[in-house]
Amino acid sequence: MELRQLEYFVAVVEEANFTRAAARVHVAQPGVSAQIRRLERELGHELLDRSGRGVRPTEVGAAVLPYARAALAAVESARLAADEMGGLVRGHLAVGMITSHTVDLPSLLADFHERYPAVEITLTEGESAHLLDDIRTGALDAAIVAVGAQDPDGVALRTITDEAIDAAVALDHPLAGAKSIPLLDLRDHPLITMRPGTGIRSHLESACAATGFTPHVAFEAGTPQLLAQLAVRGLGVAVLPTSIAHNHPGLHPLVITDPSLRGRVALAWRSPGPLNPAARAFLPLFDRN
Template sequence: MELRQLEYFVAVAEERNFTRAAEKVHVAQPGVSAQIRRLERELGEQLLDRSGRSVRLTEAGAAVLPYARAALAAVEGARLAVDELTGLLRGHVAVGTVTSHSVDLPGLLAEFHDAHPAVEITLTEATSDELLEGLRTGRLDAAIVSVGATTPAGVELEVITDQPIVAAVSPDHELAVHSAISLDTLRGRALISLPRGTGLRTRIDEACAAAGFTPHIAFEASDPEVLAQLAERGLGAAILPGAFAEARSDRLRSVRIDRPTLRGRLAFAWRADGPSGPAGRALVERARTALAAGASATSAPDRAAG
């Protein structure tokens, strides 16, 4: 019997799904399935019922689960005891990020790796909604996300930037003569936006819903630069972070959206009760210190859009 077999078994029991369990332990699904089958052969009993839509524990599996958890906890305790004695931090941290921003995340992760070379780091790129869900469920230890004025449930934030959301249009667009417009002015107009699930898209969708209309999204793209290029060619008004649009003032006109004013925040986020392991907690502490000092931000215009 191997510890990894127990680890995979516990992961499947908790996730009730082989695919999610494989993602949790960072192993290909066939490898998880194979190790659990070996564990079942060694114990002489089927531990998991695979016949339904979700995986369930058999009676034998339910009996084994607390012992498997205890064994894993004992091994982790032994490792922590040695690490405390030697001052070594080990383990795994899972970090997420939106597609486009101005934070020097590679530099931050490199500094953390230099300080804690025994810690394995994985990086996931996704939308803000997906990243926030990953934090709440514990699949991620920390993430860079785009959020609105209120802090999402279940997480804590270190705000990196807070800026207006604007409508960016070509110089010959009919809205280009305005410095500011009401949100209702966008009703029925062709808009260019990031996909659903991104922080910026959520802001505009929620604001329009509150105003009683559904925005007409003519074009979607996951890269803010593509949105800017589409707007430059007169295909609509691109919904963009203010600083990003202003940096392209030679080819775009930024029009503030007032009544209500829309703002977006780029933030470093972690689960409200903190990451579960010491490595995750160390990463959050290091990132908060660096961000507070401005060490991880570049001088480039902010691209917080995901």
């Protein structure tokens, strides 16, 4: 059994087509077919069902597939470990980020690329809940996410910012004369807040549920800056990080009380579990910025 046979087998299964698999591994199609036939003879079973329009793994092929993938991953990990010990980091770094945060991630990734040009970098933007799921499944190596008071399961965190979540209204809003507002009083106002799955929205909904009501969300947006603009126009009460609520010239801030709300932005990565060499090189670099 040869590694290239396992590689060709995995490629055919994932592409569901011999021609596409051959192009993927840069080998002529007859060569791919011949190597898989040799693998089947060695194992004594057909691994692929070639009878339909597409190629599918047989029952035996489906059972062999995870072992083939594991063998290929082990070889790649050995190669990366050897490169790392020799001072050469290569491979792939998959990073995620929420829309709004205080980290200059493009500059950080450019710095990382300059230090480790052999590493392929991909960047995904999304909501915290989805990014955390991708970290747990291994689709992402690390991500900048918004989290609450309780650390999410399955990840390690390094806090970037930790600040209160407040309300803010237009300067001519009826609430503009107050300095604070109990959370329960927000029940009577249309709210302007982040989309579901984001940190601020999760904190708000959890606190409202504990207080005994469902918030009336009139407007949703992807960034706190857009929430602020909607509130300036008098469209409702915005729920914002305190740094924006208290520093926007067109808004009057209100401290939310009973209970107060607080949110964190953090760098997250999978834990427990091994990090690939590129991710291990990325985390310390993040600390220095």
